[in-house]
Amino acid sequence: MHIDRLTGLGFLVFSALLWFVVIPAQTEGPDEAFVPRLSVLVIAIPALIMLLRAPRTNPAPTFDPALFLRVSVPIILLFLVYLVALARIGFFLPSFVFILCSLWLFGERRKKIFLLTPLITLGGIYILIVRLLQFELPRGMLF
Amino acid sequence: MFESLMTALGMVLDWQNFFWSLFGVTFGIIVGAIPGLSDTMAIVLLLPFTYYLGPIPSIAMLMGLSKGGNFGGSIPAILFNIPGTPQAMITTFDGYPLAKQGKSGKALKTALFASVTADTASDLVLIFLAAPVAMVALRIGPPEYSMILLFSLVIISLAAGGSPCRGLISTGIGLLLATVGCDPEIGTPRFNFGFIELADGISIMPMAIGLLAFSEVLLQAERWYKDRNNKTHDEITLSRPGTDADRLTPAEMKLCLPTIARSTLIGSFVGIVPGIGTTVGAYLSYIWSRKKSPYPEKFGNGALEGIAASEAGNNAVNGPNLVPLLTLGIPGNLAAALILGGFMIKGLVPGPQFMESNAPMLYALFAVLLISNLYTLVVGGIFVHYAKKLTRIPKTVLFSCVMLFSFIGSYVNNSSLFDVGVMFVFGLVGYLFAKLRLSMPTMIVAFFLGSLLEHKMRQSLLISRGDWTIFVDRPIALCFLAMTVFITLFYIVRLTRGRKAARP
Structure with a gap:
């Protein structure tokens, strides 16, 4: 299936879900639902065009x-x-460990980078x- | 007026404005110079820290980031043929060929000269246009305002990169997200799914960080991993300091001035219309300069005017882009939307009343814009010599740091891990948006305009007691409605013709 058709179909289903399920459940009257429904139409009409005219x-x-x-x-x-954590x-x-792990995941293997990046950043x-x-960062068991 | 100017002078002459503006410009140049990181990412990562600053230093820093980032983007464009920011793409056409000829210093200095000159001229356009536009804006009521917003939304959707259908879907999602929280008239909860943290709507900061920083790391990391073994650019030899190849002579400056003036005009015009953006400004300026040049064959082979046209065209968008923001509260592009976020953090609401009630602050902001330009010239002049080192910061380090700062930036907002969760969710949404070729800037601008549009439309209908003809009874509203319909029809006809022409 063409990617445009697939995208259009996906957003049409999403729009239907919003129109028939989410909006009635999450709003309390027609006035409140007016702009959300208008937004859904702004999504649904181009989605329909994409589905039909890929x-x-x-x-x-x-x-x-x-x-x-x-x-990713x-x-x-x-x-x-x-x-x-x-x-x-x-x-x-956790931030120290996170930096080391993310560096490794991104493919970094140089020891100097592993040592300097967390130290300088943190x-x-x-x-x-x-x-x-004077901003307080999350506190836990250790700090 | 005189009293306001004196108060503004007092506001401007605070060391904090000078310091934060300098910080913004420097950080903006550094981030802009790193391929993959853009001026908007610089703004979004530092936006949360404006909580700790006063209104003028905050805006000074944000404007500095935007201006510095704009110039910074031209550094890798010239040295490596990789635009640091999307708008610097046109600079690669002539910047890189000139750098390959051993004249990297000349190319960078031309870019700096054109950027700062056009930016300053465009700020003057803003200063002279803001007051008359605000005076007109003061006379318009909710129906006119609604139609202006509708017009802006249509322009932004259709001008989004890629197909207009994708632009409209992005706009619809932005409008929908703007309805989360409470109903603006009745105050009843809407779309908060039981989360009390969503009662005031989605917080712009974690949302913007997720969409623009976190998702970008995922996308960039995938791209980087894929290309990690490919050599993406040829090594160029930097020009030797003090030589002719490193200098921009007065004769060359004179040669570039008509191009800069022309490009400033184009960029300023593009900047006033919401949604068109800096890349279009740069491209139109480049095309027009080539057409007007007595030797168009030099364009694409290292013409100084080519670099000047592109850089002047994209920087000239900056000032006039703030005209709709300051006078109507309508952000023209992503950077302006984020700056609007900065205003909102400080409790300031740009719009028709802003100029009347905050005149000294506005004058102070104008002064700060000009100070930022001066800093760009000085800091940019220094960075030109260290440009190559900047672009060599390992990507792995950048990715890790941006992820960590995405956490801090979203946490600083309310000291809440819920906001970090919002950032994370929008990071994934941003990734999905990119994969589906939807327009993230369009969605963010629509998010900003959405609540304003709903508020003004509901106000209009309250005035007319539910009568929709209020939008066609008033001449200005009718005029904008007609323009909206005309532009939409124009696009539909163009799309249909294009499709027919493409058929075998």
Whole structure:
């Protein structure tokens, strides 16, 4: 299926879901629902055009599943783990580990970079944000 | 007037304005010079920290980031044929060929000279246009305002890169996101899905950071990983300091001036119309300069006027772009939308009343714009010599740091991990948007305009007691409605003709 048709179909389903399920459940009257319904129409009409009038040639694909699994998924998972760790342990230790892990995931292998990046980044954050701007970063068991 | 000017002078002569403007310009140049990071990313990453600054220093920093980033983008465009920012793409046409001839210093200095001259001239356009436009804006009511907003939304949707259908879908999503929170008239909750944190709507800061910084890291990392073994550019030899190849002579400056003047005119005109953007300004200026040049064959082979046209064209958009923002509260492009976010953080609402009630602050802002230009000239002049080093910061380090700052930027907002979650979700939305070729800038601008449009439309219908003819009864409203319909029909006809012509 042409990517434009697929995108159009996806947004049409999304619009129908909004129109028939989400908007009635999340608004309390026709006045409140007016602009949301108008917005849904702004999505649905071009989506319908895309579904019906897709060009014959398919453009170059923008999504590479292998690349997504190799690069983006590990980063997304790492960030999720980092968020959970922040809430429990505090800012600095998880951030130190996060920087090291993300550098490694991005393909960095130089020892100097592994040593300097967390030290300079977290040192800078401590001086600028914690000391100078007096901003409190998440606290946990350790800090 | 005199009293306001004196108050403004007092506001401007605060060391904080000078310091934060300098910081903004410097950071903007650094970020702009790094391929993949843009001026808007610089603004979005530092926007949360404006909480700690006064209104003028905040805006001074944001404007400095925008101006510095705009120039910074030309550095890798000239040295490596890689535009640091999208608008610097046109600069590669002549900047890189000139750098390959061993004249990198001359190319960079031409870019700096053209950027600062056009930016200053465009700021003067803003200063002289803002008052008359604001006077007209003061006389318009909710129906006229609604139609102006509708017109802007249509222009922004249709002018979005790619297909108009994708632009409209992006606009629809932006409008829909703007309805999250509370109904503006009745105050009942709407689309908050049981989250009390969404009662005031989606916070712009985590949303913008997610869309513009977090998602960009994912996209850039994929691209970088794919191309990591490919050599993307030829090494060029930097011009030796003090030589002719490193200098921009007075004769060359004189040669570039007519091009800069022409490009400033084009860029200023493009800047006033919402949604068209800096890249179009640069492109139109380049095309026109080539057409007017006595030796068009030099364009594309290292013509100084080519660099001047592109840089002047994209920088001249900056000042006039603030005219609709300051006088009507309508951001013309993404950078203006983020600057509007900066105003809102400080409790300032740009619009027709802004000039009347905050005249000294506005004059102070004008002064700050001019100060930022001066800083761009000085800091840019220094950075020209260290440009190559800037572009060599390892991508791996950049990606890690941007992710960490995405967390801090969204957390600073309310000291809430919920906001970090919002940033994360919008990071994934931004990634999906890019993969589906939807327009993120269009969505963000529509998000800003959405709540204003709803508020003004509902006000209009309250005035008319539900009678929709209020939008055609008033001449200004009718005029904007007619323009909206005309432009939409024009696009439909053009699309249909294009499709017919493409058929075998």
